[in-house]
Amino acid sequence: MSKTAKIIDVHHHIILPQMEAGNIPTPKWSVEIDRAAMDRLGITGALLSFPNGGENPETVRRFNSYLAEVSAKFPKEYGALASIPYSDPDQALDEISYAYDTLKVDGIALVSNQGGVYISDDSMDEILAELNRRSAVVFVHPGEPAGDNLPLFGRHISVYEFPFETTRVFMDLIYKGKLQRYPNIRWIAAHAGGTIPYLSYRLSIAKEWGGITQSPEEVMSSLNTIYYELALSTSPITFMALNKLVGSSRILFGSDYPMRPEKGVAESLADINGYEGFNADEKRMIEADTICKFFPRFN
Numbered sequence: 001m002s003k004t005a006k007i008i009d010v011h012h013h014i015i016l017p018q019m020e021a022g023n024i025p026t027p028k029w030s031v032e033i034d035r036a037a038m039d040r041l042g043i044t045g046a047l048l049s050f051p052n053g054g055e056n057p058e059t060v061r062r063f064n065s066y067l068a069e070v071s072a073k074f075p076k077e078y079g080a081l082a083s084i085p086y087s088d089p090d091q092a093l094d095e096i097s098y099a100y101d102t103l104k105v106d107g108i109a110l111v112s113n114q115g116g117v118y119i120s121d122d123s124m125d126e127i128l129a130e131l132n133r134r135s136a137v138v139f140v141h142p143g144e145p146a147g148d149n150l151p152l153f154g155r156h157i158s159v160y161e162f163p164f165e166t167t168r169v170f171m172d173l174i175y176k177g178k179l180q181r182y183p184n185i186r187w188i189a190a191h192a193g194g195t196i197p198y199l200s201y202r203l204s205i206a207k208e209w210g211g212i213t214q215s216p217e218e219v220m221s222s223l224n225t226i227y228y229e230l231a232l233s234t235s236p237i238t239f240m241a242l243n244k245l246v247g248s249s250r251i252l253f254g255s256d257y258p259m260r261p262e263k264g265v266a267e268s269l270a271d272i273n274g275y276e277g278f279n280a281d282e283k284r285m286i287e288a289d290t291i292c293k294f295f296p297r298f299n
Helices: 032-042 057-073 087-103 121-133 157-175 198-202 214-225 234-244 262-274 278-295
Strands: 008-013 044-047 078-082 107-111 137-141 186-189 227-229
Touching: 008 137, 008 278, 032 057, 032 262, 044 057, 044 137, 057 078, 057 087, 078 087, 087 121, 137 157, 157 186, 157 198, 198 214, 198 234, 262 278
Parallel strands: 008 044, 044 078, 078 107, 107 137, 137 186, 186 227
Antiparallel strands: none
């Protein structure tokens, strides 16, 4: 990896003492720690987010304000993806307006559901319409699935349920026609879309048994409008599936730092650069060029 190459991380978390990450132990975080790690890794810019930043509007406002403060202090290094509360559409719309018009954030980070209300729920339509009006970049991160008695087999919920949750929310958006209804939203799916690349064929043919109303072509067309970031997903199998599904122009680098430790992020970058299925231009596209088109601050 060239020391002068840009690497923009679209899945980069900010951790404050009051934040929780679905009962996952949170690492120590500060701007100083973060910038030092980015420098060692060669990451030149990052979009900061914490989609599970809280359902309470006051908490969300404080968090978004801090994001904007960091971004304003280091404008070439950090962008900000604001969180919003789902519980009240009016409060969510107010936060979107404040985040964009006052805080000047770069986009929005949504958790798959808050309190059982999924992004695809009809109660979210007014929110999605406003994000569509603003041509928003929307990063979707999995959260704890709605419902009880999940079969976790004694393991943390993130092991199985996070990839399934990402798949669940994006496919419901597609099956309800909401990616088509709000075409100006630029969606980024966390963790390579969960299980979507592998299951895309099966998910596309569910009309055969009456599971959906869309044709395979309609489902695949919607899947091709999503951007997929690579946090925890940098294996040749995933690269091949994503490249076949959408091509390198819709694959983005993401690290999940600091939830994924620095050593793991370094391994992910080495995985991308060592993969022979991407040529040099495609690797530059994945690591920075595509996302720089969205966010001029990183140019």
